[in-house]
Amino acid sequence: DAKTTQPTSMDCAEGRAANLPCNHSTxxxxxxxxxxxxxxxQGPQYIIHGLKNNETNEMASLIxxxxxxxxxxxxxxxxxxxxxxxxxxVRVARTSGTYKYIFGTGxxxxxxx
Amino acid sequence: EAQVTQNPRYLITVTGKKLxxxxxxxxxxxxxxxxxxxxxxxxxxxxxxxNVEVTDKGDVPEGYKVSRKEKRNFxxxxxxxxxxxxxxxxCASSPTLPSVRETQYFGPxxxxxxx
Numbered sequence: 001d002a003k004t005t006q007p008t009s010m011d012c013a014e015g016r017a018a019n020l021p022c023n024h025s026t027x028x029x030x031x032x033x034x035x036x037x038x039x040x041x042q043g044p045q046y047i048i049h050g051l052k053n054n055e056t057n058e059m060a061s062l063i064x065x066x067x068x069x070x071x072x073x074x075x076x077x078x079x080x081x082x083x084x085x086x087x088x089x090v091r092v093a094r095t096s097g098t099y100k101y102i103f104g105t106g107x108x109x110x111x112x113x
Numbered sequence: 114e115a116q117v118t119q120n121p122r123y124l125i126t127v128t129g130k131k132l133x134x135x136x137x138x139x140x141x142x143x144x145x146x147x148x149x150x151x152x153x154x155x156x157x158x159x160x161x162x163x164n165v166e167v168t169d170k171g172d173v174p175e176g177y178k179v180s181r182k183e184k185r186n187f188x189x190x191x192x193x194x195x196x197x198x199x200x201x202x203x204c205a206s207s208p209t210l211p212s213v214r215e216t217q218y219f220g221p222x223x224x225x226x227x228x
Binding site: 034041042043044045046049087096097098100101103104105106 | 117144153154155156157158161163169171172201203205216217218219220221222224
């Protein structure tokens with residue numbers, strides 16, 4: 001199974017872009033990269049996902065390298081409410097036809113006023 | 114409001130005393146699963162269910178049971194809890210699989226302490 005590696009923690013100034021890196025060098029060709037975040041100990045919240053192409057939605061952008069071995073989540077204008085643990089996840093297919101999320105240990109992002 | 118609910122949110126129990134954590138979703142999702150979260154280990158899947166009466170083991174199923182008698186409910190059962198099951202538990206649901214647009218919706222969590 002593919003695994004993800006993320007920095008343990010990062011700080012970002014309020015209003016600046018937060019760039020959260022993730023290494024997934026063993027990812028397979030049909031495995032998606034997902035990002036979720038967890039505020040305090042609440043349930044994780046979906047942010048964005050992608051396979052090969054860069055993706056953008058109202059919350060964030062996801063940049064995936066051409067070789068797909070790493071990706072970066074970008075929060076374009078971080079606010080204090082973005083302080084959370086951010087998980088880079090690889091979704092792998094099970095033989096049963098379902099999927100399994102392989103969570104990393106996450107990056108604790110602290111947005112500073 | 115679309116949501117996943119769990120009860121109880123906090124539970125302290127003793128070794129060997131059977132307990133059930135309930136999970137319910139109101140989004141008509143077919144897929145539901147249970148995770149546990151422990152420091153330094155991230156979230157690990159315990160069991161999942163693709164539909165009513167269809168369940169399967171995740172990565173850490175030992176010591177747990179589940180049932181899926183109704184689409185909306187997916188209770189987690191600890192027949193004989195032990196201290197190593199002290200953890201933060203999350204229930205999650207998602208629409209019909211497989212789908213590349215599928216995302217999981219997580220409940221608020223249940224913090225369990227087994228003495």
